[in-house]
Amino acid sequence: MTPAEIAPKDRLIVALDLPSVDAAEAMIAKLGDSVTFYKIGYQLAYAGGLPLIGKLADKGKKVFADLKMHDIGNTVTRGVESVAKLGATFLTVHAYPQTMKGAVEGRGKASLKILAVTVLTSYNDDDLHAAGYRLSVSELVEARAQQAQVLGVDGLVCSPEEVGALRKTVGHQMSLVTPGIRPAGSATGDQKRIMTPGRAIAAGADYLVVGRPVVEAADPRATADAIQAEIAAALG
Ligand SMILES: O=c1ccn([C@@H]2O[C@H](COP(=O)(O)O)[C@@H](O)[C@H]2O)c(=O)[nH]1
Numbered sequence: 001m002t003p004a005e006i007a008p009k010d011r012l013i014v015a016l017d018l019p020s021v022d023a024a025e026a027m028i029a030k031l032g033d034s035v036t037f038y039k040i041g042y043q044l045a046y047a048g049g050l051p052l053i054g055k056l057a058d059k060g061k062k063v064f065a066d067l068k069m070h071d072i073g074n075t076v077t078r079g080v081e082s083v084a085k086l087g088a089t090f091l092t093v094h095a096y097p098q099t100m101k102g103a104v105e106g107r108g109k110a111s112l113k114i115l116a117v118t119v120l121t122s123y124n125d126d127d128l129h130a131a132g133y134r135l136s137v138s139e140l141v142e143a144r145a146q147q148a149q150v151l152g153v154d155g156l157v158c159s160p161e162e163v164g165a166l167r168k169t170v171g172h173q174m175s176l177v178t179p180g181i182r183p184a185g186s187a188t189g190d191q192k193r194i195m196t197p198g199r200a201i202a203a204g205a206d207y208l209v210v211g212r213p214v215v216e217a218a219d220p221r222a223t224a225d226a227i228q229a230e231i232a233a234a235l236g
Contacts (some may be wrong), residue, residue, distance in 0.1 A: 006019045006206060008228055009095075011205075011207050011228075012037050013040060013208065013209045014037070014038055014039065014066055014154060014210060014211070015030065015038075015066070015209055015210065015226060017043050017215060019043060021047065024044055025134045028056070029193065030220050030221055031221055032221065034225055034228070035220050037061065038056055038061060038063050039063070039066050039206070039211075040052060040053060040064070040066065041067075042067075050065075052234070053056075053065060056087075057087035058080075058087075063087065064089060065086065065088040065092070066090075066092050067092060067093075068094055069091070070094040071093070071099070075102070077103070077105045080102070080106025080112070081108075082129060084106065084110035087114055090114075091112055091114070093115075094117050095118050095144035096111070096171065097147075099236065100114070100153050104151055107154075113155055113175065114154050114155070115157050115159065115177055117157040118140070118144045118148075118157060118162070119137050119140050119158070120142070121159040121178075122190045122192055122193065128140065135185045137193070138161075141158055141166070142166070142169060145174075149169075149170050150173070154174065154175055155173070155175030155176065156170070157209075158177075158178060159179070159193030159195070160178045160180060160181070160194070160200035160205055161178040161180075163200070164203050176208065178200050178208075179210065180193050180195065181197060181227075182194045186213040196226075198230045198233060202234045208227070
């Protein structure tokens with residue numbers, strides 16, 4: 001499927017950032033057939049949530065395993081081989097060359113797609129400098145995207161602010177997946193590089209990751225429906 005063929009509804013990935021499998025299953029029931037793509041990250045994975053990947057896949061949902069792997073190459077390769085058996089669609093690794101190379105090797109010919117996290121969306125230039133980097137966010141995102149493409153990574157996690165520039169760099173061969181999505185009026189929280197769903201899609205994002213604005217909403221299903229409507233409107 002080309003990025004242009006992804007249905008508006010399937011572009012919303014809801015982050016199941018919840019404390020237990022019971023809480024996640026209750027949220028999935030509330031969202032019902034409105035959400036087709038879920039993300040499982042640290043909070044749920046470390047609370048016994050990894051088997052949910054297979055359960056959701058069996059129900060026809062897609063799952064993004066946001067495990068943000070980063071270790072010596074061999075360990076990443078073996079870890080990715082294990083995740084590839086769980087039924088996830090996407091898996092994240094940090095965008096370091098050894099890590100990405102190991103992940104691509106571990107993926108092999110499996111259907112799992114590897115996404116490289118370029119620069120976390122909670123970081124701005126000052127945060128990068130405090131972490132010892134001399135490059136700005138946009139420079140580091142660009143450099144890592146180029147390395148990821150050369151190494152055969154399938155897609156990138158970036159903020160919507162970088163999507164326009166990245167499309168020129170990597171074309172449409174790599175999926176661009178953007179957290180840092182905030183519907184108008186919702187709390188920013190710890191995110192620093194943000195955009196509304198409509199603007200992110202108009203900028204060229206393939207998938208939007210939304211956590212707190214949906215799972216902490218009074219009516220999560222209505223919120224997800226509204227985001228999907230905004231995505232559809234932006235696609236025209
Ligand atoms: O750069 C990144 C990479 C991953 N994330 C993850 O996305 C969600 C965003 O949640 P919100 O509640 O909508 O802020 C969360 O699970 C992060 O771990 C990211 O935000 N930025």
